[in-house]
Amino acid sequence: MAPSDRPLLAREDSRDSEREATEEDALLTGQAAPSSRKQQSKWQKYREAGLSVYAVLATITIISLAIVVNREARRADSRPSNPSQPDDGWDRDGKPTGKRNLIFMVSDGMGPTSLSMTRSFRQYIDVLPQDDILVLDEHLVGSSRTLSSNSLITDSAAGATAFSCGKKSYNGAISVLPDGSPCGTVLEAAKKAGYMTGLVVTTRITDATPACFAAHVDNRGYEDIIAEQLVGNYPLGQVVDVIIGGGRCHFLPNTTEGSCRADDKDIVKMASKDYGYNYIDNRRDFDSLRSEGGVQLPLLALLADFDIPYEIDRAHVNDIYPSESEMAKVALDALSVATQDSDKGFFLMIEGSRIDHAGHGNDPAAQVHEVLAHDKTFATVLEFLDNSDVPGVVVGTSDHETGGLAAGRQIGQAYPEYKWYPAILANATHSASYLSHKWVAYLLSTEGEKASRKQKAKFIRHEMFEKDFGLYDVTDEETDSIIDATIFWPPVWIIADIISQRAQIGWSTHGHTAVDVNIYASDPRHVKPLIGNHENTEIGRFLAEFLEVDVEAVTKELVKKGVRTHGVEGGSDYVLQRPQFLDDNVSKSKLWIDALRGHHDPYSSDLHSGAYLWRNE
Numbered sequence: 001m002a003p004s005d006r007p008l009l010a011r012e013d014s015r016d017s018e019r020e021a022t023e024e025d026a027l028l029t030g031q032a033a034p035s036s037r038k039q040q041s042k043w044q045k046y047r048e049a050g051l052s053v054y055a056v057l058a059t060i061t062i063i064s065l066a067i068v069v070n071r072e073a074r075r076a077d078s079r080p081s082n083p084s085q086p087d088d089g090w091d092r093d094g095k096p097t098g099k100r101n102l103i104f105m106v107s108d109g110m111g112p113t114s115l116s117m118t119r120s121f122r123q124y125i126d127v128l129p130q131d132d133i134l135v136l137d138e139h140l141v142g143s144s145r146t147l148s149s150n151s152l153i154t155d156s157a158a159g160a161t162a163f164s165c166g167k168k169s170y171n172g173a174i175s176v177l178p179d180g181s182p183c184g185t186v187l188e189a190a191k192k193a194g195y196m197t198g199l200v201v202t203t204r205i206t207d208a209t210p211a212c213f214a215a216h217v218d219n220r221g222y223e224d225i226i227a228e229q230l231v232g233n234y235p236l237g238q239v240v241d242v243i244i245g246g247g248r249c250h251f252l253p254n255t256t257e258g259s260c261r262a263d264d265k266d267i268v269k270m271a272s273k274d275y276g277y278n279y280i281d282n283r284r285d286f287d288s289l290r291s292e293g294g295v296q297l298p299l300l301a302l303l304a305d306f307d308i309p310y311e312i313d314r315a316h317v318n319d320i321y322p323s324e325s326e327m328a329k330v331a332l333d334a335l336s337v338a339t340q341d342s343d344k345g346f347f348l349m350i351e352g353s354r355i356d357h358a359g360h361g362n363d364p365a366a367q368v369h370e371v372l373a374h375d376k377t378f379a380t381v382l383e384f385l386d387n388s389d390v391p392g393v394v395v396g397t398s399d400h401e402t403g404g405l406a407a408g409r410q411i412g413q414a415y416p417e418y419k420w421y422p423a424i425l426a427n428a429t430h431s432a433s434y435l436s437h438k439w440v441a442y443l444l445s446t447e448g449e450k451a452s453r454k455q456k457a458k459f460i461r462h463e464m465f466e467k468d469f470g471l472y473d474v475t476d477e478e479t480d481s482i483i484d485a486t487i488f489w490p491p492v493w494i495i496a497d498i499i500s501q502r503a504q505i506g507w508s509t510h511g512h513t514a515v516d517v518n519i520y521a522s523d524p525r526h527v528k529p530l531i532g533n534h535e536n537t538e539i540g541r542f543l544a545e546f547l548e549v550d551v552e553a554v555t556k557e558l559v560k561k562g563v564r565t566h567g568v569e570g571g572s573d574y575v576l577q578r579p580q581f582l583d584d585n586v587s588k589s590k591l592w593i594d595a596l597r598g599h600h601d602p603y604s605s606d607l608h609s610g611a612y613l614w615r616n617e
């Protein structure tokens, strides 16, 4: 049902100017049909071009419909015909009576506008009617207030602590309370109660959201310690049975290529020797996991040095990195098989991590593809639940909104148009971060080092904006702004702004905002306490209550046994933190170029995502 793995619509001739984009917009919004002959014939052409796509879509739609109908039928079956006679493992209040599974999905940084923007984008690229909405849209149950204990605007660490511990804490806290003491998490409590557990993310597994489920440090920057705790090197031992994501660099000793640890500890070795992990680090082994069926647990699958590439970029290197939904599917199947003969099910957290990064980068094209990938993953989870005999629920929400995204933007002094242009985003085949890498790599090349201003402008125009964004009208002023970029360097934000302006998509910040975020669930009858508007901590408490596990007991154990909650000051736990010279102007950009030597894999995110800057994603 969700479309994200399909290629973008072939770029038809009819999409070659903004005026035509406007016409298509009119078609899309069902406004007055084009009146002139010329417009008619263009519409005709557009329809013909779309026809073959339609055939494919129709097939997909029929298959999807079959799935939906089947799902609805199952749902109907599972509804108690007589409310006083619960069946199928659910009681009258919509709670499971016995064995159960819980999937918690975090859409990091996804606010309500991300949904509106992505919904319209999808309708545009797949030529769908207005009522063909996202899978998430169909499962909206409520909204969440997100403030943290020390700010009206939360970060992901405090946000995830609200989910994992059910408690408010300060920005930067990884499952510790404002007084610095550790708080037990739903995942840890679930493991103790006999559930199997898992974490699947598209960022570093040591990043704030996943860390909050099985680590306790007083600053999210201590990713080296988080890596150790995640595999079991802390008082509770091994608690996460399935770990899939990026962040390999924090698990390799500093003597190894690709390491970003401050010390020479080998966490991969620790994981396999001391805690029994089955370690894999590449797509080939990941795929063989799938074909083998039964996966040997615990599993530590670290599939990228740092973050998994943005979906819009990943699609080009699908042979190297799996998608969010593929990773989720492997985890669901592995946990399902592993709990087959148990009277307890599993708890799995899945994060669409990089919606947030696209928000920090103010990159609308990257973001719509991230949201589509997450929507598809939500559909994958629903399908799993529908096919499972074990009663289960998926709850999805965001920790906060990122970017102050607005689907509408005033360009210049004139009163704004009431339009934004999905066609612009549809033309992009890479992220602004990728273009930024390309620019830096060019400057570092022998060709780039010798290039005149004019040659640089030509490179920007053709090799970056035309090739990767499908934008053909970049102005001299804009190429100048990239060549002369000063304070923010590399100029990833300028690149993103050029596409945002044309799409008439607005952003109010490169950080987070305080707007309420949505709550989604497989079935409102199973998440009654989450219907309506809630504090984010209520979501955390719901998770523990659904599983009927004792988070407080874990807190007591952690406090009693003591857990090391901070790292080495000045250690390279902070190695990727904002370098001081970023505050300086262009005269220092040479320093940046040097810092970026060896950092220009266009699919790696680190220094180009816009999110790395302050390490407070």
Ligand SMILES: *[C@@H]1O[C@H](CO)[C@@H](O)[C@H](O)[C@H]1NC(C)=O
Pocket (backbone or CB within 6 Å): 011, 015, 016, 017, 018, 021, 423, 424, 427, 470, 471, 472
């Ligand atoms: C999209 O790309 C095509 C070429 O692939 C180009 O002709 C068209 O003008 C672009 N559309 C927009 C809105 O820039």
Ligand SMILES: *[C@@H]1O[C@H](CO)[C@@H](O)[C@H](O)[C@H]1NC(C)=O
Pocket (backbone or CB within 6 Å): 254, 255, 262, 263, 264, 265
């Ligand atoms: C690697 O880690 C060891 C301590 O574990 C430290 O003494 C050494 O300086 C580190 N090397 C580098 C290059 O960071």
Ligand SMILES: *[C@@H]1O[C@H](CO)[C@@H](O)[C@H](O)[C@H]1NC(C)=O
Pocket (backbone or CB within 6 Å): 585, 586, 587
């Ligand atoms: C940029 O740096 C130079 C020297 O480092 C300094 O003279 C100049 O005032 C700075 N410009 C701005 C706008 O900060």
Ligand SMILES: [Zn+2]
Pocket (backbone or CB within 6 Å): 109, 156, 356, 357, 360, 402, 512, 616, 617
């Ligand atoms: Zn963020």
